Amino acid sequence: MTFPIQPADIRLIASDMDGTLLDADGQVPVRFWPLLERILAAGILFSPASGRQYQTLRAIFGDRDGLVYIAENGTNIVRAGVTIALEPVDQAIIPPIVDWVRATAAAGADLGIVVCGARSAYIERSDEAFVASVRPYYAALEIVDDVTVAGAADDVLKLAVFDRHRAETRTGPAVTALGLPADVVISGDSWVDIMRPGVNKGKALQRLQEHLGISRDQTMAFGDFLNDAEMLDAALHSYAVANAHPSIRERARHIAPSNLDEGVITSIIDALPALAPALA
Incomplete structure (x- = not known):
């Protein structure tokens, strides 16, 4: 007897921006916005995890409930305008x-x-x-x-x-x-x-998981470059986009289509098919 594959129990999705979620023009794909609304409506948190500044990420995504920002490569974590962690250098x-x-x-x-x-x-x-x-x-x-x-x-x-x-x-x-x-x-x-030593996107994601009561097994993460390595380690459902650095492709459990082929969108839908109507 065979059984259908059950959707993953995902509670938190973290995605790098440049080279991963963003398109060739450095923009969020138009098809991502309705998907994001479905993600948040399903009670799944979404975290833009980037080397970009918090102010920049907030200008892109706004103040939607369910967003948690991992900014400046993990040195600044913000939810609903409240700083969860700030890690300045010496x-x-x-x-x-x-x-x-x-x-x-x-x-x-x-x-x-x-x-x-x-x-x-x-x-x-x-x-x-x-x-x-x-x-x-x-x-x-x-x-x-x-x-x-x-x-x-x-x-x-x-x-x-x-x-x-x-x-x-x-x-x-x-x-x-x-x-x-x-x-x-x-x-x-x-x-x-x-x-600061020991600070990176992965440590930030782990801190966020502890803060939210979400496990590694309930976390999905997407990345493309060396500063995403630890973040992929912190998520059971780790994806490197096809255009990623070779060491990142080796590190991830899954390979998603490239950012130019909207690999983040495709992979989320594959793992969580109930979100597919967002693209209708």
Whole structure:
């Protein structure tokens, strides 16, 4: 005798944004919005889990009941406007990283740094090309004379270094070699994030699970890049999109279609077919 496959008991869905949920234009697919409403109506929580700033994620998704934000690569967790966890870096690590970025940029590299505070992000490089690379990720953004001075007056959640197409081969190894008490994470082809040791999307997801009383077995997660690795470990139902970094595809239990093929939408519907009418 055979039995039909039962839908998974999913209570929490966490998804990376860039390269995972978002399309080629960096937008949430139109077909996702009705699906999100069905997810939330079913009592399932949804967590945008991103290196993006909380203010940016909130501007995209709003204040819907059932949303929980994992922002700045897990350093800021917010639900219904209330901060669940905030994990700032040691202020002492900021000057040597800023100095390295300034020196490397002065030598001709296409580099820039974002000091990511809880209130705002701060940059001192103000050319149009760099600002255009930064602004999609930081809705609250200030151009300042000195990012170290600006950061000293805020809770700095992470430092983000932009190194066009050389994040993994130049900035990541170089910042790691500084030997600072921080975790250095490659978060994209051109981005390196520096955070408090032991803080990442996976730790944030585990903290959220404990806060909500939701187990790993009841959690689904989607990712594409190295900063998603621990988050996938924290979810039994872990998915790498087809366009993911090779190590992330190896780490996940499932492979979803690429972000260009709306893999997050497809995989949620496959696991939870009762949500399919959202796409009608």
